[in-house]
Amino acid sequence: MPTEWVLLSYRLPREPSTPRIATWRKLKRLGVAQLNDGLVALPDDARTREQLEWLAGEIAEAGGVATTWLARPSVIQVGRDLVAELTKARVEEYAAIIEEARSAAELGDSARRALKRRLSAELHRIGRRDYFPTAERAQAHEAVAEIVDA
Amino acid sequence: MKWATRAHIHIDRCACAWLIRRDLDPAAEFVFVQDPEEVPADATPFDMTGVELTHHGGDCTFETILRRYRLDDPVLWRIAEIVHEADLDDERYHAPEAPGLDVVLRGLSFFCDDEKMLELTGPIFDGLYEYFRRARELGREPA
16 A cells, blocks of 8 residues: 555636646546545656646646645555545446457457457556556456457 | 756656757756755756746647757657657657657666666667658658
């Protein structure tokens, strides 16, 4: 379990909505845990810290206010709950991939190849926000690998 | 001249240092700092929050330097696409080389200090430059 978390505290003006949406998309892409309105967390490592620092810079450029923090929950269970929350989110994404991959057999050749390409790209994206080991990760990779691409 | 950036460099900072030595300042001296406050007064900071040469409007620092110094060599812009995708992975560009390069540099960074990273990655960027220069000249993938 990570002992250190990197937090992003941010506030953006309600209008214009474009930077708000861009920020929301980036946070989703990074797979953050939402602690509160305008407060998100990721396990701290070189990449997560850097990504949240860049996002803080972009929020400031868009007229908002944002700071990044290194934090340790004062109660161990809080950290465990965060890990559980992030793990559950990834497991659900992997489960959706597995389900789609299993439907591949019913498709024609070109649709099946297209599905395999799309799911492989999606696995790469999920992998970038997958911070804790799960059995579902390997299962999803296997399910996509097994799609016949002939 | 002195240039300063955050310690524990990865692809964007490695590529920027290579570019600075190649096109802006052959005698560039690099300083690696833990915090923006440690940037020496006579150094130009890059790739850190709150400075001019950093991420702007979705660009990574390598792209910012190309724009700021009007380096419009298309070969450097092809390398910028790879650096951008390896650094940000936001699918702005199609750069299939990016994930591989990201892994190579990340692996090196586990046992190399920042000076060693510059020494080892410089020739990698020279190689990329030569490859894409030839590709442009030939109009196909060089071999």
